[in-house]
Amino acid sequence: MKGNGVVSENTYVLDTGSDSAAARLHLVDEVYGQATRQMLLEAGLKPGMRVLDMACGVGTVSCWMAAQVGPTGKVVAADISAGQLDAARAAWKAGSDLPAIDFVEASAYDTGFPGESFDIVHARLLLCHLDQPEKALREFHRLLKPGGVLVSHELYLSGLTTSPACSHYERSVEIGHALGDAIGVNYDFGLQLPLALREVGFQSPFVRMETPMYFDGPKKKLWEWTFIEASPRMVSTGVVTAEEIASVVAGMVATREDERVLAAQWPMVGTWAKK
Secondary structure, three states: OOOOOOOOOOOOOOOOOOHHHHHHHHHHHHHHHHHHHHHHHHOOOOOOOEEEEEOOOOOHHHHHHHHHHOOOOEEEEEEOOHHHHHHHHHHHHHOOOOOOEEEEEOOOOOOOOOOOOEEEEEEEOOHHHOOOHHHHHHHHHHHEEEEEEEEEEEEOHHHOEEEOOOHHHHHHHHHHHHHHHHHOOOOOHHHHHHHHHHHOOOOOOEEEEEOOEEOOOHHHHHHHHHHHHHHHHHHHOOOOOHHHHHHHHHHHHHHHHOOOOEEEOOOEEEEEEEO
């Protein structure tokens, strides 16, 4: 049910724990990872820090941060999904001499960690899946030491577009928002994030928007892949029929394969703010 304090199967509509889900999350990092890492460094990530990677997914950012903080620091990788944590552990084990990472199953609303215990809290593409994102932000504020920093990256789904315009992409965004309305989440939360940070007590945030664009290549497929993963939930909530999903996906595939069409993936709003 909504408001239960976890990112559950009721509000997270994408696959978790499977090889396909892991591959999609690795693609997310290929598209947005450079901006993520740059912002973490700008926010002050350095050796010796204690860092929380909330909603760590398959652990790509967690492992990178572990290398940055080194053996004198500590990364805690947390996720509500046991399957995601298994994938993150596997990524860490495959790393070359990475410092130890603590993997913890935890809710973003009530992590169970002591207050003022982290120098940096990082979360990417988490808040847009929550029906109470401000509650999670208050928890992150509690977890940070005085002067600690929250680094967050959230999507702005309405900014997804193509040039020339593609009606199937436009319809996919409409369907995405209809799904969000049906389950009580906001896939445009990225634009609301900076103000939300101030309202829960953070200092004025640094803000940047990243909008990757592609004419061709596997990265052009990211939104199409994400839409397909979410489509069973779209159908089960009644916001669209399976027949229309098939039509929209066919149009998106044709657009992806057309190298004359520039496809902008969803804009990612990156922020960092001090406690």
